[in-house]
Amino acid sequence: MRLSLLEKLLAARAEGRPVALVTDLATGLQSLVHEKVVEGDFGVTAEESEAIANLLATEASALVGDSHFVQSFTPSPRLVLVGAVHIAQAVIPMAQALGYAVTVIDPRQAFATPERFPGIALSTDWPDTALEALQPDSRTAIVTLTHDPKLDDPALSAALKSDAFYIGALGSRKTHARRLQRLTEAGFTEADHQRIQGPVGLAIGAKTQAEIALSILAQITAMRRLGKASL
Amino acid sequence: MVLDPEDVLTRAAAWAKAGDGVALATVIATWGSSPRPAGSHLAIAADGRFIGSVSGGCVEGSVIEQGIEAIADGEPRLLTFGVSDEAAWSVGLACGGTVKIYVERIEV
Numbered sequence: 001m002r003l004s005l006l007e008k009l010l011a012a013r014a015e016g017r018p019v020a021l022v023t024d025l026a027t028g029l030q031s032l033v034h035e036k037v038v039e040g041d042f043g044v045t046a047e048e049s050e051a052i053a054n055l056l057a058t059e060a061s062a063l064v065g066d067s068h069f070v071q072s073f074t075p076s077p078r079l080v081l082v083g084a085v086h087i088a089q090a091v092i093p094m095a096q097a098l099g100y101a102v103t104v105i106d107p108r109q110a111f112a113t114p115e116r117f118p119g120i121a122l123s124t125d126w127p128d129t130a131l132e133a134l135q136p137d138s139r140t141a142i143v144t145l146t147h148d149p150k151l152d153d154p155a156l157s158a159a160l161k162s163d164a165f166y167i168g169a170l171g172s173r174k175t176h177a178r179r180l181q182r183l184t185e186a187g188f189t190e191a192d193h194q195r196i197q198g199p200v201g202l203a204i205g206a207k208t209q210a211e212i213a214l215s216i217l218a219q220i221t222a223m224r225r226l227g228k229a230s231l
Numbered sequence: 232m233v234l235d236p237e238d239v240l241t242r243a244a245a246w247a248k249a250g251d252g253v254a255l256a257t258v259i260a261t262w263g264s265s266p267r268p269a270g271s272h273l274a275i276a277a278d279g280r281f282i283g284s285v286s287g288g289c290v291e292g293s294v295i296e297q298g299i300e301a302i303a304d305g306e307p308r309l310l311t312f313g314v315s316d317e318a319a320w321s322v323g324l325a326c327g328g329t330v331k332i333y334v335e336r337i338e339v
Contacts, residue, residue, distance in 0.1 A: 001255060002338045003247045010244055025259070025333060028307040061270030062260070069259050069333065071270050 001030055005040060008032055009073065016075035020052045026067040033070075076101040077224065080134060082127050082155040083145030084111035087170065090213035091143070092120060098217060100141070105130040107151070127155035131162065141166035141220045143200060147175065153182060160192045166223045168200035168216060197229050239283035243274035243337060252277035253337040254298035258285050259309070263328025277302045285332050286312070297334050307335040 001023075009032060012019040020033040022044065031040030033052050038044055044052065051064045061071040079095045081088045084106035095102050103121040106112040112122045123130040127144075136142055142159040143166075144152040152169060156179070159167045169179060176198035183193065201215030202222065223229050240255075247253045256273040266286060273283040273291065275298030285294055290312050297308055313329035 001335055003244065006240065006244050006247075006337060010241060023257075023333065023335075025307075025309055028335060061268075069257070071257065 005030060005032060008039070013073050013075070018056045018072070018074045020056055021071045021073065022048075022052070022064075023069045023071070024067055025063075025069055075139065078103065078134075078136070078140040079220070080105060080131065080136065080140060080142045081145055082106070082131075082143070082151060083147075083170075084108070084113075084117060084122070085145050087145050087209055087212060089116065090209040091145075091216060092117070094210075094213050094217050098221070103134060105155070106146070127151055128158040131155060131158035136162035136164040138163045138165050140164045141168070141223075143168040143170070143216060143220075145170045147171055149179070149182065152179065153186075156183065156196060157186060157188070160188060160195060166220050166229075167196045168219065169196050169198040170200050170212075171198060173199060202230065239272040239274050242282050243272075246274070246276050246280075247337045247339055250339075252302035254301045254334055255337060256283075256285050256294045256298055256332050256334045259331045259333050261328060261330050262313075267330070273298070275299060275302070286330055290330065290332075294332055294334065301334050301336050305336050305338075307333065309333055 009019060009021055012034065017034065022031050022033055029041035031038055031042050033044060048064055048068065052070050055062060055070050056072045056074060059072055059074050064070050077100050079100040079102045081091060081102065081104045084104050088104055092102050103123065104112060104117055105123045105127050107124050107126050109124050112124050136159065142164045144155045146152050147170065156167065156169060169176060171179065179198065180193050197219060201212060202218040204215050204218065206212045206215040219229055222231060243253050243255055254275045256275065258267055258269050258271040260269055267284055271285050273281055273285045273294055275281045275295050277299060279295065279299065281295050285291065294310065297310060301308055310332045311329065
């Protein structure tokens with residue numbers, strides 16, 4: 001592989017753009033297939049282009065035809081935590097080990113400090129404003145952790161208007177019922193309610209902060225890999 | 232922090248830019264229970280330094296050797312490792328299986 005092509009691949013990845021590297025195993029020739037542009041030694045047929053799009057969508061790498069190896073490079077999935085609270089500190093290292101790029105939103109500046117969250121992207125904007133800026137997509141999970149309707153409600157409203165593949169809200173059944181009531185009053189429907197996992201997390205009997213973090217990330221994983229929030 | 236395959240590419244590019252000969256090994260296909268999925272990387276420097284994994288075991292030794300040769304002659308290689316269940320443990324493919332690996336030089 002030419003270093004120049006490798007650097008273009010790394011640049012696309014750094015910018016969070018999906019890209020496929022296609023290698024002709026017979027000749028060693030290579031091309032990069034971006035969303036709209038193909039650059040490198042050869043072009044791709046419409047048929048190959050479709051196969052490549054499918055592989056990128058499923059984050060998979062495989063042989064296409066006899067000798068074209070397609071390698072998918074997709075941006076990290078994102079996890080947005082609303083609430084720079086203690087449980088967030090348990091969720092973050094696990095989420096990072098699972099490959100998520102984590103952002104924490106909390107307008108309470110005493111909570112969202114770099115001392116408490118070293119190296120983590122922090123936003124002290126109001127949750128709806130912060131989420132709109134982050135533009136959650138179908139590779140983004142959002143979890144509210146504050147227990148405070150003033151913060152959780154605007155976050156959930158913004159989350160429901162996005163394509164986020166997972167929305168979770170920490171809180172008891174009672175808290176969640178009241179939350180859904182408020183969302184109904186704000187004009188959200190039953191279908192919207194169904195998108196919110198509350199009480200958050202897979203039912204594994206989690207007790208400690210770390211166990212709750214595990215149950216949340218297990219549920220996010222199930223949603224991402226199986227398309228369902230319970231087993 | 233787990234090293235993901237992407238870190239391997241960053242390191243490979245850094246080595247190449249620093250003037251070292253570098254080869255990149257990529258898992259193309261697996262059959263049976265190979266531990267590393269297609270797309271997994273191992274980067275090899277001419278002096279034998281390496282980063283990443285293509286099998287999680289002793290196949291690495293052979294791949295590193297082939298990588299060093301690819302750095303020397305510039306020829307890409309397609310390697311296939313297959314082992315019976317009985318022999319699997321000794322070469323580090325935990326439960327048997329076959330793995331196909333493409334080895335190429337990074338051209339500066």
